[in-house]
Amino acid sequence: MNASTEDLPVVVIGAGPIGLAAAARLIERGLQPQVLEAGPTAATAVRSWSHVRLFSPWSEVVDPAAEKLLAPTGWVRPDGAAYPLGADWAELYLQPLADVLGETVRYDATVTGVSRAGRDRIVDADREDQPFVVHYTSANGAEERIYARAVIDASGTSSTPSPAGSSGLPALGEKAASDRISYRIPDLKDPAARARYAGKRTAVIGTGASAFTALAYLADLAKTDDGTGTHATWILRRGISGSTFGGGDADQLPARGALGLAAKAAVDDGHADAVTGFRTDAFERDGHGRLVLVAEDGRRLDPVDEVIVLTGLRPDLTFLDELRLGLDERLQAPTALAPLIDPNQHSCGTVYPHGAAELSHPEKDVYLVGMKSYGRAPTFLAMTGYEQARSIAAALAGDREAAERVELTLPETGVCGGAGLFDEPAAEETSGGGCCTAPATLTIGSPAAAGGC
Template identity: 50%
Template sequence: MTLAQLPTLTAPSSRKLDGLPVAIIGAGPVGLAAAAQLLERGVDVIVFEAGTSAGASVAAWGHTRLFSPWEYLVDEAAGRLLDKTDWQAPAAKKLPFGRELVDDYLLPLAATPELAPRIRYSSTVTDVSRQGMDRTRSAGRGSTPFLLRVQSAGATFEQFARAVIDASGTYSTPNGLTASGLPPIDPDSIRKNVTHALPDVLGADRGLFAGKHTLVVGAGHSAANTLLKLAVLAREDDRTSITWAIRGASPVRAYGSTNDELEARGQLGDSVHDLVRRGQVALVDRFEIDDLRPATDDRVQVRGRRRGETSIIEADQVVNATGFRPNLEMLREIRLSLDEIVEAPRALAPLIDPNMHSCGTVYPHGVAELAHPEPNFYIAGMKSYGRAPTFLLLTGYEQVRSIADELAGNHGAARQVQLVLPETGVCSTAAPTENGESSPEASGSACCR
């Protein structure tokens, strides 16, 4: 279909923004929570989800157990929608797998009479702009409808909206393996040897790791989960070996603390620490990767530096658990104010920058910290953290509660933000934490939180 043939809606009057829906990008936990919060306030919404069902990115790591119990995983407005149905709330203290978060919460929520007609599946938002305005035009910008270009079923259409909430997450855009942040010089030559974070080591992906040497790169909870499963595999097949490479001097975040208020998160760290102490996992610290190249026998050669000396690790498989980054390409015509380091909203960045915060503590934040120069445009959920780690679903739920109040005209309530998160018990200023090396919890990925 050519550009001239694109089907479009009738152009709305700039005086009728209130008649347009709020467009939400992503039908993960935070996107659906945003929709529930807005509908509860009488604000119409339309939700675009690239996957074929709600929580598609969560389903990709559905074999992984979260370390947050159900009491921290259900948004309040979403829960009220579900309470109108025959939905049975899971046991509050139970720790679900990712697939249970999808099957027992996200799919029933998306199927409620209020949400179901408003969700468009297999619909990828490729661009966000303003009707008849690129980012350089200023006059009347705030009263001009947003224009979203959407690809669906092989066709492209356009949708107008009064506001946009981007809750598309970051799971599909992992950080690079090299210390420079750049891809390998010849990525195609080693593509078969590199695996995304949280592979199904004991299930569908077992054949990639059984009897092989695996290098796990990253110092966050995604790495910890993978190391634990590889250790189980190694006990079942003693030809399996495991190396763990990190850039920092110590994987303090992965090891966690006995004072962690989320018991399962603390146990996760203890278990990984035990694997290293017992020699079941070979920890290589201060390893900065320069490039990955093919080696003999279909292996990969990971070349880098350690303590100023050239260092090479050969492996059959490399698991990239170095964290994630936001995909900003579709927002090129939107006026964003992003921190130059972590790519989070500028007012939020100092509160979450891993170079400044290593305690897992996040100050309450909402619409004031998430606002951009573009009126009524917000990035929420894991994507709002940019490249920073340690995101929890509770954070995203309070973000979209605040945004919903703002869009509904309840400006005072929008700024009365309260956020009480379970403490990690980890606090270290002796060495910087590793930027981005953690697993997301929401907005397309709720892993292990």
């Protein structure tokens, strides 16, 4: 890298928890970050599930370097044992951190492409000597660009939910039925959302933290006066086994274990029916406009009024197309990381802490971090992303020893699956983005309810 390139900033894509932590770590190392955030505020994705509670406490969702930046402002971390709502995380920590970073964070900046300056992905000559060029659109639609010495993509996966179709493609009729399909956990405190589901029959497709949450939410709604008649049909592609509802009391994140137990209670108490071995192939309308789900084997379910699809998230790699990424063909995660996070073998707590080495690509100084680094795997925790950011900042600063050092111990869990627990790939039915960025809660309004991260 030449001297002029070394003077350029490190572009961080996304002002969510991991992107802002990466910026804090870069500053700690004497490097200059430039954060590009597509939304109008910090933590846009987190705000989209502001109504749900994390299943990690405050002590585990604040990055140490970020806390150091906040300390001179008088900021004090909330009770470390308390579980924040998504709104709390955004307003009490992430937005204040972005405010401290000031002009380092650029809002309404949607990245549309990343490449080497003057080099498309084909050209070898002097490739690593060229800075990166990052194209983005601003709030007024203007096309702009910025040059960078390195790129850290922390844009997450929340904008690209997986469809209902078991093939990984939308089921037939899925797009046409979009008026009755949601890919988010509903906020049943919101009057419009409450009216949408109250007294209705709703199909919930998927299993994992987000599906558990939706089932628990709907069960709580069914117990209220205005929710009489509310009922869920829970659709699973496999059968129900002892591991279906996660770690339960054995989970070292108790709130996360309680989440699976709440979903089980929804079924046991009759607020939800489980339909197993159902691989959604098509959506059809009945004579009243309701949806009939059809399976690959021809089974047809009774009509439902609404469908909540929580079959996982996937990374948007389109704007990275001119970079030479090394991605696993199944998970779309970095090739060295993929074996460590394979949901057929690992849960959140059995993923080995990792950093710059496992996140590297053939394209030098490009890193996918946070949930995006996990591709389609659901086993991500916020603590994991903070460790990634620490290691990458050390690597970019030339501190190889610190980059290779492990500074994280993860809690054990049974939520995300594990070796031998399933007779098919566990990734097929993970919902909403896994153990961190897929938020989930237990009981509406309950201070003990907990969800993502």
